Amino acid sequence: MNKDLQDLLNKLIRFRDERDWAQFHTDKNLAISISLEAAEFLEHFQWTFEDEDIASEKLEFLSDEIADILIYLLLFAHRIDIDPVQAAQDKIEKNAQKYPADLVRGKSDKYTKY
């Protein structure tokens, strides 16, 4: 794994262990936590309009939510020994197969439609 992400992960594990929290970090609970943090993130857009700019006072909250999602994502990936950046690289390859540029240009349909 990339050094910066590995450093971050090491720090997260230390933070967790200093608090004896590994007992709560089951696969299921981490998966729930990713979902909850994603909802807190989405909450900032609950009543906004599509073309509305993000209010500057929201930026710090959004940055914190992005951080929380990444934190739980890394902790989970570590449990199943996956490098998330490599996983994303692999997924882009798959997506390129599912969504050939010429076929889907300007369309937002799901690939099951093609």
Add this chain to the structure above:
Amino acid sequence: MNKDLQDLLNKLIRFRDERDWAQFHTDKNLAISISLEAAEFLEHFQWTFEDEDIASEKLEFLSDEIADILIYLLLFAHRIDIDPVQAAQDKIEKNAQKYPADLVRGKSDKYTKY
């Protein structure tokens, strides 16, 4: 931003632009997408038990979901010009203030209880 993440982001932007999909990638839609991918991830644990091991045939699906979450997270972070790894580093500092190790050891309460 870290070089590997920057490379990944560049590839995502190219992928998006080759398909003319930026028009769909509003802040709100990306926030929804992170939430939906997080739900697809959680779905793998819907009826499992806490102490159940992850079936090996699930690992590729989980890896793909982790990838999808990271992909939308990076695309969003880019829109508001945030480095997610730095954001996570900053968030750990905040969390260390909210959850002093001596106070919370072995407890899973929210910080509002302390």
Add this chain to the structure above:
Amino acid sequence: MNKDLQDLLNKLIRFRDERDWAQFHTDKNLAISISLEAAEFLEHFQWTFEDEDIASEKLEFLSDEIADILIYLLLFAHRIDIDPVQAAQDKIEKNAQKYPADLVRGKSDKYTKY
């Protein structure tokens, strides 16, 4: 509880018990399931625009998702012996206190702002 909802609940319990599924219906798993069905519902709006009409071929899917959310909601409410319609009536009263009409008219801010 209202007779129609009670009939529906009875049917759900019979459905569940004929399949011996009560063992999977823990509080936590039902809470997860509500969240997952809500995400499947939201997925129909992932890339739509705010003012876009719902395509008529989506209506049956949306109806099914509404059904799934209500089903898990009823099963959960039954476990903690709550009448959801009464709970909603009570909640409207609380909301009326939190959001006095004169104060919030035409605004979408959270009540913590008032």
Add this chain to the structure above:
Amino acid sequence: MNKDLQDLLNKLIRFRDERDWAQFHTDKNLAISISLEAAEFLEHFQWTFEDEDIASEKLEFLSDEIADILIYLLLFAHRIDIDPVQAAQDKIEKNAQKYPADLVRGKSDKYTKY
């Protein structure tokens, strides 16, 4: 629609209109809101264990969350002119086809496995 639910819906519409909030209640925003309320509901189980009883001081919060989910669900169903109780009745019939009792008894697999 059932009289109690219709009464509840009427009250919700009045509440909404007294605050001039219909402008925020787009299909998409209501779908987001259902999802967010479902996440707030799930949050009460984030770090709990499967077999843990619900703490009695949580019951009121859970009741309020159930109410919030039902409220947005009704408001949405009203927009597409669906009776959620009837939708659930219809869905049970479909589920009975997808999950024949004899085939799925005691199993939690998705129907795509059968």
